[in-house]
Amino acid sequence: MDLFAIATNWLGNAPDFAVPYALAALGLILSERAGVLSLGAEGLMLVGALAGIGAMLAFHDAAIALPLAMLAAAVVSLLFAFMVIVLRIQQVIAGLALVFFCQGLTSLLGTVFDWTNKPVSSFGALPIPLLSELPLVGRLFNQNLIVYLVPLLFWAAVHWLNRSTPGLRLRAVGENPQAADAAGISVPLWRFGAVVAGSALVGLAGAYISVVGTKLWIAGMTGGRGWIAVALVIFARWSPWRALAGALLFGCIEALIPQLAAAGVQLPQYFVLMTPYVVTLGVMVWVALARRGGQAVHDEPGALGQPYLREERR
Numbered sequence: 001m002d003l004f005a006i007a008t009n010w011l012g013n014a015p016d017f018a019v020p021y022a023l024a025a026l027g028l029i030l031s032e033r034a035g036v037l038s039l040g041a042e043g044l045m046l047v048g049a050l051a052g053i054g055a056m057l058a059f060h061d062a063a064i065a066l067p068l069a070m071l072a073a074a075v076v077s078l079l080f081a082f083m084v085i086v087l088r089i090q091q092v093i094a095g096l097a098l099v100f101f102c103q104g105l106t107s108l109l110g111t112v113f114d115w116t117n118k119p120v121s122s123f124g125a126l127p128i129p130l131l132s133e134l135p136l137v138g139r140l141f142n143q144n145l146i147v148y149l150v151p152l153l154f155w156a157a158v159h160w161l162n163r164s165t166p167g168l169r170l171r172a173v174g175e176n177p178q179a180a181d182a183a184g185i186s187v188p189l190w191r192f193g194a195v196v197a198g199s200a201l202v203g204l205a206g207a208y209i210s211v212v213g214t215k216l217w218i219a220g221m222t223g224g225r226g227w228i229a230v231a232l233v234i235f236a237r238w239s240p241w242r243a244l245a246g247a248l249l250f251g252c253i254e255a256l257i258p259q260l261a262a263a264g265v266q267l268p269q270y271f272v273l274m275t276p277y278v279v280t281l282g283v284m285v286w287v288a289l290a291r292r293g294g295q296a297v298h299d300e301p302g303a304l305g306q307p308y309l310r311e312e313r314r
Contacts, residue, residue: 004136010252010259012139015147016213018251020045020205020222022150024229025236025243026157027201032238033161034194035174037305039095040080041202042226043102048073048203049210050106053217054113056120066146066207073203074196076102081195085188088307099226107219119216144212154240161240170194174301177308187308202226228280235283237299246283253279 024041031038051072055065080098083089110116123144131141161167170190172180177187209225210217228250236242254276260267 045206048206052207077199
């Protein structure tokens, strides 16, 4: 395989690999903008992945399977929301517990219903006329529908967060819940809504992996992408556009690995598996050094991770 073919395939596959990171990061941003620290992305992605395959095997239609996967992740997230908003359990502990619960639940259900390694057929690529025929970059315009919709989804989220009254209310809840409560905004209600909506997007990220990507279910198939999405949100400083750029970066890294293998570059298996996490660690170290150097993370929600009870209003 020549270098031109490698570069073409790499550029064409990068958006497909980037979509799960982008959707999961956007879902986390919505939740954390409301002040709820969400570390359960890995578990919710597994729920979405399993529900998506289950729906595909039942209905044979991705247009039905993907929304049902979002619904499944949203329903499971109600447990997390109840723990951290109503019971005020420490959000880090609750998020980790959610991950372990979802890992066990999806493995159990996948085995009980015999959904493991059952292939499904999903929608294919939709080439854009003329643009898809361009040399080198043409593959960028030969993607599936979800890839095309992701930038529009991010634009809508940015517009909603920054220019709409509901978006400003959600941000107020995450920045200063006492002031938001004094202004008549129901902090628990908005946090519940943010967690459920964000978790639905995280579930869609998992369903994309199983329904659109691999087109089958395997236990633990998200492979730590949820944890990478958590780091990506910090790296992006809770900005959707920066999160999209970071997701594309991780997508390029992940897409490069099979291209190197196709070119005959011999890489140790475990080195390949740890590459995304090495990049994630590098991102976290960069953020920490930036903070020590006096570069404050101004976009971090002021009340992130802090429980709120109205009787404690000052």
